[in-house]
Amino acid sequence: MKPLYVKLIAGSGILLVGFIVLFMMFDVVPIKGNQIGVREDWWNGVNNDPLPPKTYFVWPWQRVQAYSASVQVFVMNDKTPEHGEINTGRKQDSYLVQSKDSQDMHLSLQVQWRIDPTHVIEIHKTVGPDLIEEKLLRPTLLRVVKDEATTREAIQAYSGTGLVSLQQAIEKDLNSPEGELRKRGVIVDSFVIEHIKLDEEYVKEIKARQVAIQKEMRSVQEEKAAQAEALNAKAMAQADLNKKVVEAERDKQVLVLAAEAENEKAILEAEAAAKKVVLAAQAKKDSGELEAASILAIGTANAESEKLKFTAYSAPGAELYTKIQVAKSMEGAFGNIKGYIPENMTIFTLGDSFMKSVENITAAKK
Numbered sequence: 001m002k003p004l005y006v007k008l009i010a011g012s013g014i015l016l017v018g019f020i021v022l023f024m025m026f027d028v029v030p031i032k033g034n035q036i037g038v039r040e041d042w043w044n045g046v047n048n049d050p051l052p053p054k055t056y057f058v059w060p061w062q063r064v065q066a067y068s069a070s071v072q073v074f075v076m077n078d079k080t081p082e083h084g085e086i087n088t089g090r091k092q093d094s095y096l097v098q099s100k101d102s103q104d105m106h107l108s109l110q111v112q113w114r115i116d117p118t119h120v121i122e123i124h125k126t127v128g129p130d131l132i133e134e135k136l137l138r139p140t141l142l143r144v145v146k147d148e149a150t151t152r153e154a155i156q157a158y159s160g161t162g163l164v165s166l167q168q169a170i171e172k173d174l175n176s177p178e179g180e181l182r183k184r185g186v187i188v189d190s191f192v193i194e195h196i197k198l199d200e201e202y203v204k205e206i207k208a209r210q211v212a213i214q215k216e217m218r219s220v221q222e223e224k225a226a227q228a229e230a231l232n233a234k235a236m237a238q239a240d241l242n243k244k245v246v247e248a249e250r251d252k253q254v255l256v257l258a259a260e261a262e263n264e265k266a267i268l269e270a271e272a273a274a275k276k277v278v279l280a281a282q283a284k285k286d287s288g289e290l291e292a293a294s295i296l297a298i299g300t301a302n303a304e305s306e307k308l309k310f311t312a313y314s315a316p317g318a319e320l321y322t323k324i325q326v327a328k329s330m331e332g333a334f335g336n337i338k339g340y341i342p343e344n345m346t347i348f349t350l351g352d353s354f355m356k357s358v359e360n361i362t363a364a365k366k
Contacts, residue, residue, distance in 0.1 A: 076141075158198060167193045
């Protein structure tokens with residue numbers, strides 16, 4: 001009977017051999033950071049859960065397929081690889097399609113695309129990792145390009161805005177959420193028409209047309225520039241006229257305002273003079289009234305004085321006083337007589353006449 005340690009050594013050896021055999025049965029598959037993995041086995045088929053980036057131990061009855069999640073480039077052109085370039089498209093592979101006016105157009109195309117991670121399981125089940133471009137991308141691309149290119153004339157699609165319009169229409173269709181590519185898990189990041197090759201004679205005709213169009217456009221632009229210059233000159237002349245009209249109207253208003261001011265000044269001066277005359281007349285009137293009142297008062301006073309005198313003269317003994325006063329007055333009058341006494345007039349006659357005169361005067365006052 002073998003010792004116990006011999007049995008232990010033998011068991012450990014068998015166990016080690018078993019681990020080595022089991023380890024040799026595993027396959028180590030790394031899923032890189034820019035990849036997505038799909039697992040499938042003999043009994044359950046494809047696992048519906050994509051594998052994130054890491055290293056996986058795979059049993060012999062299992063297989064893990066890695067799909068690139070990076071942007072990839074698909075080209076269709078007539079170029080051949082040069083200087084180490086890699087052409088993922090086919091040689092002499094530009095797409096031939098006819099334009100609306102039945103001209104052959106050879107289109108060189110470039111598409112940048114990537115896998116939608118949420119559709120990687122469906123892509124694995126339907127086309128696999130090696131046929132995505134040939135089974136999904138190429139057929140859809142050719143159909144969309146044909147649908148858009150055949151609706152345009154060659155001259156429209158050849159260059160310029162027509163080429164840009166065609167390119168944008170194709171890219172929009174390829175990126176449509178309802179389009180076939182998006183539904184099947186292919187996302188188009190960009191689409192470019194690298195070149196359109198046409199028949200050389202037709203290209204010459206196109207160039208001639210473009211030259212003619214450019215000449216016509218230049219002529220139209222020159223005509224528009226001349227019209228614009230004429231309009232500008234007209235506008236400047238109109239602006240100058242408007243300025244002069246405004247200035248004339250301003251000068252007119254200034255004159256009118258000055259005349260109105262002068263008129264107002266004359267009116268004010270006339271009113272002031274009239275008021276002055278009225279005030280002078282009123283003052284004169286008031287002065288006249290006062291003077292008349294004064295004269296009336298003096299007259300009244302004189303009359304009253306005379307009345308008092310006459311009243312005094314009518315008193316007893318007043319007659320003699322009156323005659324004496326009248327005689328004094330007449331004495332002065334006769335005293336001034338110079339010359340000779342008239343013929344037949346004696347001193348008695350003069351005296352008699354003098355007394356009669358005194359009598360007459362005093363009699364008249366009674």
